[in-house]
Amino acid sequence: MNDLNTLRSYGSVGNGVVRTAFSDIDMKSRHWLLDQLTTTGLKASIDGVGNVIGKAQDCSRSLLIGSHSDTQPTGGWLDGALGVIYGLEIARTYQETGRLANVGIDVASWMDEEGTYFSSLGSRSFCGEFTDAELLDSRSIQGGRMGDLLRQAGLDDTPRAILDPERYLGYLEAHIEQGPFLEQTGYKIGVVTSIVGVRDFVIHFHGCQNHAGTTPMDLRQDAGMAAIHAAYGLDRMLSKSAREKTVWTIGDIKFHPGAASIVPGGARISFQVRDADEGFLDFVTQEVRVYIEKLDASSKVTLELELLDDSVHAVEMNQRMQDYCARAAERLAPGEWMNMQSGAAHDAQVLAPNIASGMIFVPSIGGISHDFNEDTAEEDIILGCQVMAAAVEAILQDEG
Template sequence: MALSTDRFLADLDALRRIGAYRSGVHRPTFGPEDMQTRHWLAAQLEQAGLEASIDGIGNVFGRHRGAGPHLLAGSHLETQNQAGWLDGVLGVVAALELARSGLPVDVCAYADEEAHWGDFIGSRSLVGALTEAEIDAARNRFTGEALRPKLEEIGLAGRSRPQLEEGRYKGALEMHIEQGTQLESAGLRIGVVTGIVGIRQFRIVVTGQQDHTGGTTMRERRDAGLTAVRLLGMVDAEMPRVAAARSVWTTGRIALEPNAPMIIPGRAEIVFSFRDLSVEVMDRMEACLRAVVQESNRRERCPAVLEEISRSAPALSDPAIVAAFEGAAESLCPGAWQAMPSGAIHDSQILARKLPVGMLFVPSIGGISHHWTEDTKREDLVLGMEVLHAAAQRFLAS
C-alpha cells in the first residue's frame, strides 16, 4: 500500500477524541481512555497485516510478518494530565503508517513514557532493564496506587514481557513534536535530532532551626529558607561560567518545613537538575554545583547536604539514521530543516542501549507542550510523515 497522509491525519484525529479535554487530551496511563487507545491500536495493527499483542507491562506491539531487515518505530499513547493531543501519539500513528505503506517495520507504543507509574517502564522492559521487584514496588505518582493490582485490573497480569529480538532491527525511529521553540523561531519545519540530552538530578537539604518569627532576632536566626534562596542564587550566577549554549538547569521543587507564615523554616529541601548532550559539560556543571554547596556551607549558618537522586546518560543518534533524515529533509523541504539536540527525554534514549536510534521533530506552535493548547500545523504534520517515510526507505537501502 502507498503512504497515505490523509489516513495518517484521520487516525490522529480519531485518537484525539479519546479522552478529549478542551483542545487537548487527558489520558493517564492505564486509565480507561488509555486502555481504549491501546486496544484501538492493536486492532489497527492487525488490519495492517502485523501480528499484534499487548504485553504484561502494557506495550502494544505490532510485528511485521515478512522478511527483514526490519525497523522498529513508535512512541507512546498515554498523555500527561490535561495535556496535548500530539505528544507521543504522533510517533505511534506515524509508525503505523510506515507499516501500512509496506515497509518492514515493527510498531510499538511504549507504555508509560509519561511516568505515571515509573520511569520508562515500557521501553525499559523491552531492553531487559525492568525487574519484577521494580514492578512490585511501583506506585502511581499521583494516587499512590500500586502497579501490580492495576495490571491485574486492566487484564495484563500474567502476560509475558518479551524483550527486543536480538539481531532483528537495523535501527529504531521515532517522530515527535519538538516541545520547544527552536524550529518555529527559525522559521524551519523539520528538526533532525542529533542526540537526546542526559539528565542529572539532585536533592539539596538545608537544615536550620525552626523558631518564632517575632521573638527570634536576626542575629540568632538559622533560617533554612533564606540559605536555600542564597544558595540557588549562587548556582544561577556560577552555572553560566561552565555550561554550554544549550545547557539548562532547573529548580523543580523547593519545600520549606513547616511552611507556615509565623514560623522560621527549620528545613528546606530543593530538587535541582541539569541537562546537556555532553557528558564533559555535565561533569563541569556537577562540579560547579558541588563547589557552590561547599561555599554555602562556608558562609552560612545552616548546613546544606547534596544528594544525587538520579542520572541518565546522553544518547547520541546513529550517524546513518541522521544522514537518512538529513537527506530526506533536504529533498522534501530544502533549507527548511536543521540538526538539533532533544532537550526532552524520550523512549529512544532507553532503546539506544540496544539499538541504533534516530528521531525527527516537527514544530510545536508557540513551543507549548504538556498543556491542552499543544498543537502543530497540519501541513507540518504531513511533511514530517513524508520525511520519516523517505528517510526510512533511505536507511533500509543504505
C-alpha cells in the first residue's frame, strides 16, 4: 500500500492521477520504480520505449509480472499501477524470503498502454511487433513522429528490450476490473478467461456546407444529418446481430463547421465494437462495410469507412495460468471468485500469443474507471495481491 500511494503521488490530482505516457511526471515515476526494483535485487533498466523492466539475476528462467504505470489524461490511481506494484511487492517478498535457485521473478511496467501516443507501445515493442525503423517513422496518435517523441524523452540512444521466450515460464497481470460485475455479484476476484477483441471504425461524411435558412431540405447535402442516420442505423444493426456480451459504442461524433445556422458540410463518427470472438468481429466488420457502402450509394452525401489498423484481437488466457489463478483464489477467497472475460484491452492481450499469460481482476467501486473517481477497497487490493502471490508461488514450485 505504501508503494501504491507513493506511485499515486506522481501526478496526483484530487482523487485521481494525471500521468500520461512520456510526460515528465511519468518519466520521473519510472525512475522511482527503477530504484525500487534495483533495491529489491533485480537488474532494472528503462528501455528504448520507456518500459521499466527488472530482471532477476542468476537464473535462466523467470515468471514475468507487470502492467502499465501510465494513466489516461484524467485517470484513476489504480488503473495499471496496481499490477505494477503487485509485481514489485511479490518480487521483493520472493527475494527477501529466500528464492528458489533456478527461477526468478521479473517485473515490468509497460509504456503507454493507454494509447496517449501509441496504444500498448511498451508491450508491443517487447513482443517485437515492429522494427526500430518502423517505430521511429510511425506517426503518433497526437500526430507527431514517434522518433521525435522518443528523442524528446531522452530515449533515442537506448536499446529496446525484446522478449526472450526461452526465459519466461509465463506472464501474470493483475488489474482493476474497470466494470461493475464483481461489485454487483459480490465476488472479490475475477479470473480472466479471455480478453475481447476491438474493431475501431471512423466513418467520414462529405456533404456540402450551406446556409441553414436559405437551403431547402431537398437541395441539401447535409453531412451531419447523414451521420445521425448512419449512427442510428449502426446502433439498430448491432442491436440485432450482437452476441450476449458484445458491446458497441459511438464514442465521438463531430460536425464541420458545427454551428447552429450552418448545414454541416462534413462529419465523422467513431464507432467501436468489442467481442471475445474474432470470427464474430470479422462478421460485424463486413456487415458495417456493406451498410456504409449501401448508404453511400443511396445518399447525396459521400461516405467513407476507415477501419483503424491498431484493432486489437480477441485472445484466450492460457489455461494453465487460469488454473493457477483459480486455485489461488479458491484457497484465499473460497466461493468469492468468478471466471470472467475482460471487456477492456490489456498488455496481457499483446503478450498472450507469445508467453503463457494469465490475469486476475479486483473489484472497481461503482464500476468506474478512466476517471478521477476510480477506486477499489483497500482490503480488496490486499486480497488481490495475496491471490496473485499464491498463484506465483505455485507456478514457481511446479514449473521452476
